Amino acid sequence: MLAVEPERVLHALTDTLTESYTAGYAHGAADLAARLSAVGAASAPALPAATAVFQDNNQYTWGLQAVCVTRTKRTGQGITIAVLDTGFDLDHPDFAGRAPITKSFVTGQAVQDGNGHGTHCIGTSSGPSAPAGSRRYGVAPGVRILAGKVLNNAGSGNDQGILAGIEWAITQGATIISMSLGADVREVSQAYENVGRRALAAGSLIIAAAGNAANRPGDPAFVGIPANSPSIMAVASLDADLGISFYSSGSNPVAGGQIDIAGPGRNVYSSWPMPKRYNTISGTSMATPHVSGVAALWSEATGHTGRALWSDLTQHATRLPLPSSDVGAGLVQAPA
Template identity: 30%
Template sequence: MLLSKSVALSILATLGVNALVIPSVGDVVDVFAAEGKQLVAADKNGEGKDVASAASPKEMDVKLVDEKKQSTLFSTEAVREIIPHKYIIVLKNDLTAEQIQYHQEWVALQHVNSLATIQDDPSHSFFTATKDLNPTSSSVDAGGIVDSFSIENLLSGYSGYFLESTIDMIRRNPLVAFVEKDSKVYASEFDTQKGAPWGLARVSHRQPLSLNSFNQYLYDTEGGDGVTSYIIDTGVNVNHEEFGGRAKWGATIPTGDSDVDGNGHGTHCAGTIGSKAYGVAKNANLVAVKVLRSNGSGSMSDVVKGVEFAAKAHQAEAKKGAKGFKGSTANMSLGGGKSPALDLAVNAAVKAGIHFAVAAGNENQDACNTSPASAENAITVGASTISDARAYFSNYGKCVDIFAPGLNILSTYIGSDTATATLSGTSMASPHIAGADSEFFVSSKGVSPEQLKKNLIHYATKDALSDIPDDTVNLLAFNGAGKNLTEFWGASEQTISTEHKELIDFTKLENKIEGLIHKAEADSEGFFKDLENFVEGVYKSN
């Protein structure tokens, strides 16, 4: 193995780099001035004032309501996708635990008061919408807060079923950043048909595939070692032989659902990330986070909870500091209408240290109109074909960061411990990127998601694809073909060294240091002094 990457930095100092510490981010919740095509904002007014935390719920009935000001209410334009009477409420940043607790108690009180106004109407649509939540409960207990979420100080809020009168009160609460109507979200699978596993071969070759290369995957045999990858999807067939005991169940978010992938979509994605035969990073540990039911659909609020689970699980693993742990990736091959809450959750999880890949979507439209494809901090992935064209269904636009194989992709499936299936969609493209992220981790522990995203884009094969719109990048993922990744990590060094007048040539530096090492074999006296002087001189001159 070559003396590699930031070797000069390693020699100058042994630094305990911790890129997994959650930063204090004050700009996570913005006003959303730029609205997506499918985003409807109603009753936009100014922000409220700060609220004292020491108050009882009844006292807060007065203090926490501003009759003249309301937070924004977001909703998808597709009415059929709205979940009746269900909402996601995102709170403002930097609230204390006491403020949040009192706020939720106040919401519960408002909900009870509003519910009392419809008790004499058992056919009301609210009772229809909430009847499956708790069948044994009476109508007086219907709805209310169902779940809460929090990703450190980056994002907090809750979801639940409420009447419009309660939502009107919530929107006037100065602690609330915005309210969003909860909506359906779907796995981004496009098609099922027979085919061959060409995707791995394509991401490991710069040139178009040929008869000699279409079935050859070049990769790092240590790829994914020490990396945990969260598959936020329909679940994973964790007992599949292809996973070799590296897959486990993390969480089931939908109420009343089971710890089983009854759909196959999540298992297929997991296989592309890290299975033995079909995976990009063949040693990655895989964790199932079930947010979609067996029919491949779910709610935005459940997906937000799944993102929260992954972020907290990653933080716990990083804090534990287990030997060999290098970091976490996540894949989310699903999508729906524009959801500010989901985009914020993904952005916050990335800030927390998870490297996120998301599907661009399969509607042949602008990816910026959908979530989580429009989440700025994630890597949004479009789909390409074996003939190096944009897949006809793949979304496009400025929100797409990179393309990866997404048509006729063979991977693991459900039905048995050896089952496979061939699927198509940006859902199949995104796991190639999550796998590539997991593979690159082997050579650089602790790199930030922001830096790895920049390097991945910088390292991609340029102008390889046809049918790419003018406002869309023409970049095809490349994994390095199992070779030394000096060029890949060179992008990182260039970013770090922007304050220097000239960029350091780390390849020449590496060769020079190796020459000094060989010299030391013959004449060890003065070696370390020569090495120290050389490295010091390089940095002084730059």
């Protein structure tokens, strides 16, 4: 199918928290409590722990606990994840010996991450199983890493570079393509839908951040491009109490614009360019690599790719007492 579209600028989807968050969180917590009461004990879905409030400990981040990485024997061995973002800190000591395959699609800028967003996302999806002097923060430590720089050091990039990065990831054999980026555009982009279909046909699942445009509880906003493409999985962000993050965009009424699944996205600890080494940030950007890492674990466990892998993720997600328009199938879960 041929289509003519304007060239867009997309951005890394990290939320910048403000003081207004406190009031928004209070309203959101009250809303969650009301929904929990309405559901009732008999019909409430099982959550992955006795309590639905998680926190980092000396061994694992709260996100890894929530998606049950703590119980799995899988590491993502033999699976390739491509993270298309602001690049990667090639000198980060936690990734010594991993030798990611890298390529920059940003004119005049090398893959070396001058922003931090890409290094953080790669850490969450693919960080080591036992980082020295740190809790574990990576979902799938055994994967092969592709680091494509499609966003510049200011955190923005155009369609041309992003689409080229996706095509590169497909040709490099990526089973999962993780994109924590987007633009607040309601309409589906035919260009992203076309490449999403090609990816699925080639056995590559594109997983993308839903967006941080919401201001809950009053304004859920909508899933933007490229996550609103029918052939691209849209990821929402959850807080440590498994409530929807106040900034996490809700479903878009366009075909394919629904939220498909949710992951931990609030106050996520992961790798950061040296010398800082680690950082804690929030956004649907942070939820997306949780889902991407878990996808690698499922692909290792089942051998599934493409649409079958998509089904594995949604069918095994933990249902939450929240609208599917906000969290889709629910909280992504690692295989046992």
